[in-house]
Amino acid sequence: MPYDDGLWSIGELAERAGATVKTVRFYSDRGLLPEAGRSSGGHRRYGPEAFDRLRLIRSLRALGLPVPEVERVLDRDGVLEDAVSGQLREVESQLTALRWREASLLLLRDCPPGERAERLRLVGAVASPPDTTALARFWRRTLPVRLPARTVATVLDSVVPRPPREPSPAQVLAFARLHELVTDPRLRRPEFRPAPPLPDGEYRPEVLYEGLAEAYTLASAQEHAGRRPGDGGALDCFVAAYAHASGVRDTPVFRRRLVGLLARHSGPVIQRYWKLAGGLFAPGEPVLGALHHHLSVALCAEVEARTG
Incomplete structure (x- = not known):
C-alpha cells in the first residue's frame, strides 16, 4: 500500500x-x-x-x-527514430543470417548422402551470411595494377555479387563453391593467373575498363529489348574500347586479332567464376561475365562471317 x-x-x-x-x-x-x-x-x-x-x-x-x-x-528528443532504424537494420541482418542457415541446412538435408560430407565442408568454410571480402581480393589481384582506385571500385561493384537476402539452397552452394575457387592458394602461382586483357604495356587500362563499362551497359539494354549484342552499337563499342585503349583504329585486322586475345584472356578460372556467380546476382541485374561472353561470341561470329 x-x-x-x-x-x-x-x-x-x-x-x-x-x-x-x-x-x-x-x-x-x-x-x-x-x-x-x-x-x-x-x-x-x-x-x-x-x-x-x-x-x-x-x-x-x-x-x-x-x-x-x-x-x-x-x-534527447528525436533519438527514438534513429534507434528504431538501427534496430531494424540489426534485425534484418539477423534474419538474413537465419535465412542463410536455413538454406544451408536444406542443402545438406536434401542432397544425396554421398555428397553430404563435401557440401558440409564447403558450407562450413563460409559465414552466414557470407561476406564478399575474398571475392573482392580475387579481383584486385586480377585487375591491372595501374588501374585508378575509382575505376577499381566501379569494377568491384559490378563483378562481386551481393549475397542474396533470401538465398535458395542452390545459391548457398554456388557461393560456397565460388568462395572455394577464389581462395584456392594455387591461384597465386603464375600459371594460374589470368592473362591480361591486352598485351601488358601496350594499352591504357583505364581507357579499356571505362569503354567496356559503356559497352556492357549497351549490351544489357539490347538484351532486355530482345536484341542480340551483335545487332547494334554494343559490339562496336566493345571493340572500340580495346582499340582506343591500345591506341589503334578499329579495323577488320584488329578485330581478327582481338578474337584471339579474348580467347586467351578468358581462362578456366574466370569462366568458372562467372558460371558460379551468375545465379547470385539479383534478377534484372546485369551479369558482366555473361555480357562479355555474348559480345565475344558475337565478335567471333562476325569475323568468321567476313573471312568465311
Missing part, C-alpha cells in the same frame, strides 16, 4: 509495473527513474512519473534496444 504522501517504495513500484525489485533498482541506480523523494529512513520514493518512465523503458527493452540506447532515447 502507498504511503499517505501518495508515493511508492521501490517494492511497490515494482509490483505496480510487474517488474522485479532488482530491475527497478538497476534502472534507478543508472539515473533512469526519477525519485520523488526519500522516506524518513532514507529509502527511495517514487511517483507516477517513475511508473510511466519504467513502462517506457521496458517497452524499449522489449524491442531489443540495449540499455545505452535506451538512455540516449530518454535523454
Whole structure:
C-alpha cells in the first residue's frame, strides 16, 4: 500500500509495473527513474512519473534496444527514430543470417548422402551470411595494377555479387563453391593467373575498363529489348574500347586479332567464376561475365562471317 504522501517504495513500484525489485533498482541506480523523494529512513520514493518512465523503458527493452540506447532515447528528443532504424537494420541482418542457415541446412538435408560430407565442408568454410571480402581480393589481384582506385571500385561493384537476402539452397552452394575457387592458394602461382586483357604495356587500362563499362551497359539494354549484342552499337563499342585503349583504329585486322586475345584472356578460372556467380546476382541485374561472353561470341561470329 502507498504511503499517505501518495508515493511508492521501490517494492511497490515494482509490483505496480510487474517488474522485479532488482530491475527497478538497476534502472534507478543508472539515473533512469526519477525519485520523488526519500522516506524518513532514507529509502527511495517514487511517483507516477517513475511508473510511466519504467513502462517506457521496458517497452524499449522489449524491442531489443540495449540499455545505452535506451538512455540516449530518454535523454534527447528525436533519438527514438534513429534507434528504431538501427534496430531494424540489426534485425534484418539477423534474419538474413537465419535465412542463410536455413538454406544451408536444406542443402545438406536434401542432397544425396554421398555428397553430404563435401557440401558440409564447403558450407562450413563460409559465414552466414557470407561476406564478399575474398571475392573482392580475387579481383584486385586480377585487375591491372595501374588501374585508378575509382575505376577499381566501379569494377568491384559490378563483378562481386551481393549475397542474396533470401538465398535458395542452390545459391548457398554456388557461393560456397565460388568462395572455394577464389581462395584456392594455387591461384597465386603464375600459371594460374589470368592473362591480361591486352598485351601488358601496350594499352591504357583505364581507357579499356571505362569503354567496356559503356559497352556492357549497351549490351544489357539490347538484351532486355530482345536484341542480340551483335545487332547494334554494343559490339562496336566493345571493340572500340580495346582499340582506343591500345591506341589503334578499329579495323577488320584488329578485330581478327582481338578474337584471339579474348580467347586467351578468358581462362578456366574466370569462366568458372562467372558460371558460379551468375545465379547470385539479383534478377534484372546485369551479369558482366555473361555480357562479355555474348559480345565475344558475337565478335567471333562476325569475323568468321567476313573471312568465311
